[in-house]
Amino acid sequence: MEAPRLAQPVLAILFAPLLLGVVNRVKAWVGGRRGPPVLQAYWDLAKLLRKGAVYSRSTTWIFRAGPIVGVCAALVATALLPVGDTPALMGFPGDLILLAYVFGLARFFTVLAALDTGSSFEGMGASREVQFSALAEPALLLALAAVARNTGSTSLTGMMQGISVHAWTTAGPALALVSAALLLVFLAENARIPVDDPATHLELTMIHEVMVLDHGGPDFAFVLYGAALKLWVLGALLVGIAVPVRSGDPWIDAAGFAAGMLALAVVVGAVESSMARLKLLRVPQLLAGAAALSALALILVLR
Amino acid sequence: MSLFFVGIGVLLVGGLLSAAAGRNGPWSGRLGALGAVVGCGLALAPAVGVLGTGVALESRLPWPMPGGSFRVEIDALSAFFLLPILALSALAAVYGTGYLRPAPRPPGAHWLYYNALVAGMALTVAARNGILFLIAWETMTLASFFLVTYDHQKESVREAGWIYMVATHLGTAFLLALFLLLQKSSGSLDFDRLEPGTHAGLLFVLAVLGFGTKAGFLPLHVWLPEAHPAAPSHVSALMSGVMIKTGIYGLVRILTLLGPPPLWWGWLLVGIGATSGILGVLFALAQHDLKRLLAYHSVENIGIIALGLGLGVLGVASGSHTLAVLGFAGGLLHVANHAAFKGLLFLGAGAVLHATGAREIDHLGGLQKKMPWTAGCFLVGAAAISGLPPLNGFVSEFLIYLGAFRAVSGLGTGVAVPAIAVIGSLALIGGLAAACFSKAYGMVFLGEARSGHAEHAHDPGGAMVAPMLVLAAACAAIGLAGPWVVRAIGPAIAALAGPGDLPETGLLGRVSLGAGAFLALAALLAFLRSRLLAGRRVGAAATWGCGYAAPSPRMQYTASSYAQPLTDLLRLFLRTRKHLRQPGGYFPGPSSLETETPDVCRDRIFEPVFRGFGWVLARLNWLQVGQVHLYVLYIALTLLALLIWRLH
Amino acid sequence: MNMLMETVVVLLILTNLMLLGTSRLFACIRLVAFQGVVLGCLPVLVHSGHVGARAVGLAVGTILLKGVVFPRLLFRALREANIRREVDPFVGYSVSIFAGILALAVSIWTTRHLTIPGPGVSTLIFPVSLFTILVGLFHIVSRRTAISQVLGYLVLENGIYTFAVVIVGEVPLMVELGVLLDIYVAVFVMGITIYHINREFDHIDADQLDSLKG
Amino acid sequence: MNPELLIVALLVLPAAGAGLCLLLPSPRAVFAAILACVAGMAALSAAAAAHVHTRGPVRTAWDWLFVDSLSTYNLLVMTLVFLMSSAAARQYFRGEDRLSPHLARRFGALWLGSLSGMNLVLISNSVGLMWVGMEAATLLTAFLVCIHRTQASLEATWKYLLICSVGIAFAFMGTLLTAASAHAPLLTPAESLLWTRLLEVAPRLDADTLKVGFVFLIVGYGTKAGLAPMHSWLPDAHSQAPAPVSAVFSGFMLSASLYCIMRFVPLVEAATGNSGWCLRFLVLFGVVSILVSAAFIVFQKDLKRLLAYSSVEHMGIIALGVGLGGLGTFAALFHTLNHSICKTLAFFCAGRLGQIYGTHDMSRLAGTVKRAPVCGSGLFWSFLALLGMAPFAIFMSELQILKAAADAGAWWPFSLFLLGAGIIFVGALRHAISMAWREPGEPGKPEEAVWEDVFLVVVPLVALAVLGLWMPELLKQMLWRAANTVAGSAR
Incomplete structure (x- = not known):
């Protein structure tokens, strides 16, 4: 196995928490605050890993399995994603399905872990989580189907290789729609504004954060790290399609990729600073909108 | 092939013995389940063999039935369907011995029907003649009907049994039409002599309707949510796990015949x-x-x-x-x-x-x-x-x-x-x-x-x-x-x-x-965590109630509330009925919310149709009002009408 | 002889129409008895040339049965039940007569294509026998009392008998006797049943026998 | 045994038995005599069937009596039905202490008398004699309907008597017209009623006359057979007669009437140039019967x-099968057997349940399986069999009739048959389930199972299941020969 294939996993494992830091920094900057250090997420993780743990008496091994599954799923996902032209570590036709479904697995266990506590708040969060993800899933896969139609490939590696400046010039509108849909999915799946507010402190309004209320210590570290990895992976997917830097030189591609990720973080930060959270009842409409964008893209590429 | 027949035989004999054991409950149950397990095991062997070697087994026994022939064949497709059918049947039988204890009555009849159901499924999948297929198919229906109505003292179970039987039997009507159309050109119902002729499309639709009823295609699925809960659980497992698949089998088998x-x-x-x-x-x-x-x-x-x-x-x-x-x-x-x-x-x-x-x-x-x-x-x-x-x-x-x-x-x-x-x-x-x-x-x-x-x-x-x-x-x-x-x-x-x-x-x-x-x-991460936590303080506490001091299990999120966002979102299809008693006034009394989601297809499609039929049929009551004058009048009118109609 | 046969045919039609217009049950029974006697003469008339013992026997049997035995049976039933007339029939008497004429027209129209082969047979025989059958049916359908229905049945049988004697002619005696016996038994059984009905219900109004339905 | 003697014995035995019954002292003896006589009939029919099967049809008594495969097949079915229902009657009246010696004698005489009537229908060659037999059976059974004299049974008797008399009168008219169509010089008057002679000259019969005759015949005998819309006497008579009598009504008397129609089918077909002219009537009546009965079964109480x-339905199915010809006739005859067995069983169980519950109201017949395990289950299974569930034989015969319809391209009858059968299934199954399993209103202690009851319930069911799965070669040959007789292509 050639070394470049390891790029995505290595980058993700190392820099995923950094992305969170950048987002928060941008938010603080836009809001006129100094904000936490860029590396704050790393410090948080280190602190949590050094702690002991307190488990609810209601819980079982499911509660403990949740965070681990979250991290593992995201790690497997990193192995499916390429950087630019460089093939993914484990790429194969149909890998995008595995990508979508390992996240499904992670979500399933996160939700179960939340229900394991018997807390009504966590149940509430779990209920919302499954609702929104059920709607986000078709949007994601239909968007990828549009890309598959456009590039004639069914593996993420092939798709990324097929995306180029040329592709954008010939099928720009479709790819733009796909990118928009993926951005919405990205925001929803990672519990960002306008779907969920990671910074809120009112349990009744939270989605993702409320599900992990009872986790502490290393478990919570895993939860945070898993979330960061997921943010990275879905971000990388979006960037791979939206930023068509395909020079043939892995270094330049990687640089383009890194720039794209940074830009994405900035965009997320900007969105979070400028928008309010949607009412929960409006979120399905947003996700249906994402699915509609994907469908529109499909119509454009099928034509 | 003979192993297959021996297996079927063992199934039936086991069932009969179990029924004969009658009042001796434990033995009856054991005999029935033993028959099922051994029979399934025996019949499984040729199926595995066929999938392994790829060579189909065939046998043809004399059977004096017009249009019928006792042709049985296990080819790859049959073998593939036999595998889950027999394996799950054996497992569910073992489970059933535990599940039916303590039994309200001797389980002999139950095991007879159970084994008949398994035999029926196996034969359905292996039959290569339309008549044989239909007999096996109907035997399966009949046996499963009696299994579904195991708890027949309950009104809901009887209702479920009725709906199940009606649905599958009406489905069979489509199958009759299907097979009889297919045999029209050759006159033989042997599968290898069935020909679609010019109307393959119609045949396909008939197959989808007939087999789809068994398989549970929407909106023909109405019997499923009634029958599965009504049956004992191992029977539900068998019906849901493999019996409805015979519908799928029928569909794909017909696909191979339609060109x-x-x-x-x-x-x-x-x-x-x-x-x-x-x-x-x-x-x-x-x-x-x-x-x-x-x-x-x-x-x-x-x-x-x-x-x-x-x-x-x-x-x-x-x-x-x-x-x-x-x-x-x-x-x-x-x-x-x-x-x-x-x-x-x-x-x-x-x-x-x-x-x-x-x-x-x-x-x-x-x-x-x-x-x-x-x-x-x-x-x-x-x-x-x-x-x-x-x-x-x-x-x-x-x-x-x-x-x-x-x-x-x-x-x-x-x-x-x-x-x-x-x-x-x-x-x-x-x-x-x-x-x-x-x-x-x-x-x-x-x-x-x-x-x-x-x-x-x-x-x-x-x-x-x-x-x-x-x-x-x-x-x-x-x-x-x-x-x-x-x-x-x-x-x-x-x-x-x-x-x-x-x-x-x-x-x-x-x-x-x-x-x-x-x-x-x-595994690595789990190990990592256990290393991390080793030697540290791992406490146990109550779930954090977000500040509420006296949480109780009744405060947990319920299944209804869990599903509510999605069911509300899609109420267009679900038509969930809510019975809400809202709290009111300064000292609110007890309040409650109940929801039920009846089957839309049943409520909106089948019940109106059945009611329509009933209405039409009820209108015919005037035919028989008890007046002998009128009865003679019918005869006279029939005579006159025929005389005038057929002679001129 | 054809002349006589035509006379019989006309008598048949007339008795039928009179029956339809009569409300008094005694009169009805007499009419039917008279019809029976007229029909009894038919076997003799048909075999105009050579009147054999067989025809005579048949004629005598028929006249005895239809002209004497049946009326007596019915009179007795009538006395038991203590009624005299048909009250409020489903179809009024004048309308009944019109219906009868219509039935005659229908019979003639229906059978116009049929030429029943046979020597010296009036072309009217088949239509009139059909007409008689229809009148019998009409009587059963439109009258309320069980007695009237038996009368209707007898008229219907008369229609068939007309056809049997004239058209088919020499069916084996045994069959004919069997037929006569059967009809006799039928009427007898009906009489018994009427008797029992009268005892159980205190009336013989068939219209009210409608508890069995659906 | 000399075959001609055999036939004469068939004619004499039941009549003698009927006479004998009038002389016997006790109900026990009467039933013994009935059973003996019916068993003797069964033996004689079997012997006749064997003879016909190996050596062909037999004629005797100056050609007035005649048996071929169609009649022997029906003879066998008839004796089977009588055998079963005689045994059932014994059980039934044992449970009923109202049967005085006087009544028993009367019952025995009427029972065997109607048997000889139907027997005459089957073995006569003269269509006139056939008619006489039918009429005799009708009149004798009229008394059987009201053997227990109640208002309702009298009402039913009256309707039965009047309607069937009218029907039978029509049948006589039809018989006469048939004879007229063979007028001299074709056949002598004496011959013109003999079926065998008629068949020989069938192509030269006067078609127009014969057509009118057939209309009368099908309406007439159809009334007796319970084909809709002439069926109206049937539910009344069946509901009021004692159950074994209903069993004989449904089990064979209706079929006997259809047998009469079947006898005329080859004549009319040959005379009209094998154009299927008369078969269309049968199809029509068959379909109408199925649909009409469906309407009344669904809301029946x-x-x-x-x-x-249900008998109306099954007569319709048989008529439909005969109307389709070929395989359809074969299946229709097979269906006759199946229906006879099954209906006899059903009426037996219904009768016993009626005695136990004191009513036939289905809303009060609840929990029959618990209360009367043998008859309750027997009724439920016989319902399933009647509704055409595999593996019972009715499924097979209906399937074959459908096959005949499909082969003939008769898609309207095909679809309407399926529709009617579907409606009946939906309606009747609901009744069956509710009767079998609903919680009984007043709890009674379960009836003890008597071995005779078990025997009478299990044997027919097993027979039906076996016939549904395996048709003996002998039966198949008999059926085909009988079917060919109806088709007019027999030797």
Whole structure:
């Protein structure tokens, strides 16, 4: 196995928490605050890993399995994603399905872990989580189907290789729609504004954060790290399609990729600073909108 | 082949002996189950052999019935269907010995019907003559009817039995038309002499209607959510896991007889699959009854199978071998997978019912700690049915997805459009199924007990746990050994998709690799955590109630509230009825909210139709009002009318 | 002889129409008895040339049965039941007569294509026998009392008998006797049943026998 | 035994038995005599059937009596039905202490008398004699309907008597017209009623006359057979007659009437140039009967009336099968057997349940399986068999009739048959389930199972299941020969 294939996993494992830091920094900057250090997420993780743990008496091994599954799923996902032209570590036709479904697995266990506590708040969060993800899933896969139609490939590696400046010039509108849909999915799946507010402190309004209320210590570290990895992976997917830097030189591609990720973080930060959270009842409409964008893209590429 | 017949014989003899043992309950049960297990084992051997060698077994016995001949053949397709049928039957029989104890009455009759059902299914799948097929088919119906009505002292069970019988029998009417049309040109009902003639399309529609009723295609599924909850759980497992698959078998068998399919058959199947899948899981989501929920999931999974078969048909119709192989492989494999995980889930639900006496999800909770084995097995089933890796549900869905993506990326619009529908609906189904099973598993097994029912539950005995363990292991094994499994059922796929290799199915190896990596990482992280926590303080406390001082189990989120956002969102299809008693005034009294989601298809399609028929028929009552004058008048008028009509 | 046969035919038609217009049951029974006697003469008339013992025997039997035995049976039933007339029939008497004429027209129209072969047979025989059958049916359908229905049945039988004697001619005696016996038994049984009905219900109004329905 | 003697014995035995019954002292002896006589009939029929099967038809008594495969087949069915229902009657009246020696004698004489009437129908060659037999059977059975004299049974008797008399009169008219169509010089008057002679000259019969005759025949005998819309007497008579009598009504008397129609079919077909002219009537009446009975079964409240309507349905099915010809006739004859066995069983169970519950109202017949395990289950299974569930033989015969319809391309009858059968299934199954399993209103202790009851319930069911799965070669040959007789292509 050639070394470049390891790029995505290595980058993700190392820099995923950094992305969170950048987002928060941008938010603080836009809001006129100094904000936490860029590396704050790393410090948080280190602190949590050094702690002991307190488990609810209601819980079982499911509660403990949740965070681990979250991290593992995201790690497997990193192995499916390429950087630019460089093939993914484990790429194969149909890998995008595995990508979508390992996240499904992670979500399933996160939700179960939340229900394991018997807390009504966590149940509430779990209920919302499954609702929104059920709607986000078709949007994601239909968007990828549009890309598959456009590039004639069914593996993420092939798709990324097929995306180029040329592709954008010939099928720009479709790819733009796909990118928009993926951005919405990205925001929803990672519990960002306008779907969920990671910074809120009112349990009744939270989605993702409320599900992990009872986790502490290393478990919570895993939860945070898993979330960061997921943010990275879905971000990388979006960037791979939206930023068509395909020079043939892995270094330049990687640089383009890194720039794209940074830009994405900035965009997320900007969105979070400028928008309010949607009412929960409006979120399905947003996700249906994402699915509609994907469908529109499909119509454009099928034509 | 003789082993197969011996197996069938053992099944029937076991059933008869069990019935004859009569009042001696334990022995009767043991004899029946023993017959089932041994019979299934014997009959399984030739099926495995056929799949292994690829050589079909055939036998033809004299049978003096006009148009009939006792032709039985186990080819790859039959063998493939026999495998889950016989395996699950044997396991469910073992489970049944535990489940039926303590029995309200001697179980002899039950085992007779059980074994007859298994024999009927096996013969249905192996029959190669229309009349033989129909007899086996009807025997299956009759036996399962008596199994469903095991608890016939309950009104709801009788109602369920009636609906079940009516539905399947009316379905059989379509099959009669189908077979009699097929034999018209040759006059023989032997499968190899059936010819579609010029109206293959009509025949296909008849097959979809007739077999679809058994399989549970929407909107013909109405009997499923009634019959499955009514039956004893191991019977539900058998019916849901394999009996409805005989409908799928019939459909694919007819497909092989109808010649090259046009594109619209694929469209039709995909359409049926998408509606069954999405609405099936939606209905499931709205249910409060665990077994009813599982029953609706059968509709969903039949939908997924139809999606796969639809893609396969599209592949054959468009000449794309890859698509055909992927579609049919996905569809067929899902048949076996569904047998494994749905069987497992029904057995699990049965264990819960046996231990707590409750099927209402909202009355349960916290069983993970009290029934760890059942809970673990149920979790495997729940994850598998949600199509999550690394379990078997994902493998078959992966093949279907892959086929659909292949079609979207490389084939013409006529195939790509239904393929997009497949992708969209599979994605939606997957998400909703995960929602539904996180609800089912979470509410039943996690948290704290919501009522006294669940307080004193404990794991059932070995006879009930062992089958669940076997099935859970099967779910995991198929999930991890995907490529080998697909290669093993290759001959069956080739029977539908046409001869040739099995392109792209090897990719399942990569899936397995990913799953393996996942498991390794999980083990690593679990180890890491235990190292981290070693020597540190690990405390136990109450769940954090967000500041509320006196939390009680009744404050937990319930299944209804869990599902409410989704059911509200999709109320257009569900028509959930709410009975709300709102708190009011300064000192509000007790208040409550109840919801029920009756079957829309039953309420909006079948009941009006039946009522319409009833109305018309009731109008005919004037024919017989008791007046002898009028009766003679009818005769006179008939005579006159005939005289005038036929003579001029 | 054809002349006599035509006379019989006309008598048949007239008795039928009179029956339809009569309300008094005694009169009805007499009419039917008279019809029976007229029919009894038919076998003799048909075999104009050579009147054999067989024809005579048949004629005598018929006249005895239809002209004497049946009326007596019915009179007795009538006395038992203590009624005299048909009250409020479903179809009024004048309308009944019109219906009868219509039935005659229908019979003639229906049978116009049929030429029944046979020597010296009036072309009217078949239509009139059909007409008689229809009148019998009409009587059963439109009258309320059980007695009237028996009368209707007898008229119907008379219609068939007309056809039998004239058209088919020499059917084996045994069959004919069997037929006569059967009819006799039928009427006898009906009489017994009427008797019992009268005892159980205190009326013989067939219209009110309608508890069995659906 | 000399075959001619055999036939004469067939004619004499039941009549003698009927006479004998009038002389016997006790109900026990009467039933013994009945059973002996019917068993003797069964033996004689079997011997006749064997003779006909190996050596062909037999004629005797100056050609007035005649048996061929069609008649021997029906003879066998008839004796089977009588055998079963005689045994059932013994059980039935044992449970009823109202049967005085006087009544028993009367019952025995009427019972065997109606047997000889139907027997005469089957073995006569003269269509006139056939008619006489039918009429005799009708009149004798009229008394059987009201053997227990109640208002309702008298009402039913009256309707039965009047309607069937009218029908039978029509049949006589039809018989006469048939004879007229063979007027000299074709046949002598003496010959013109003999079926065998008629068949020989059938192509030269006067078609127009014969057509009118057939209309009369089908309306007439159809009334007796219970084909809709002439069926109206049937539910009344069946519901009021004692159950064994209803069993004979449904089990064979209706079929005997259809047998009469079947005898005329080859004549009319040959005379009209094998154009299927008369078969269309049968198809029409068959379909109408199926649909009409469907309407009344769904909303039926009385168990025996329901079974009566079911007979209307099955007569319709048989008529339909005969109307389709070929395989259809074969299947229709097979169906005759199946229906006879099954309906006899159903009426037996219904009668016993009626005695136990004191009513035939289905809303009050609840929990029969618990209260009377043998008869309750027997009734339920016989319902399933009647509704055409595999593996019972009715499924097979209906399937074959459908096959005949499909082969003939008769899609309207095909679809309407399926529709009617579907409606009946939906309606009747609901009644059956509710009767079998609903919680009984007043709990009574379960009836003890008597071995005779078990025997009478299990044997027919097993026979039906076996016939549904395996048709003996002998039966198949007999059926085909009989079917060919109806088709007019027999030797």
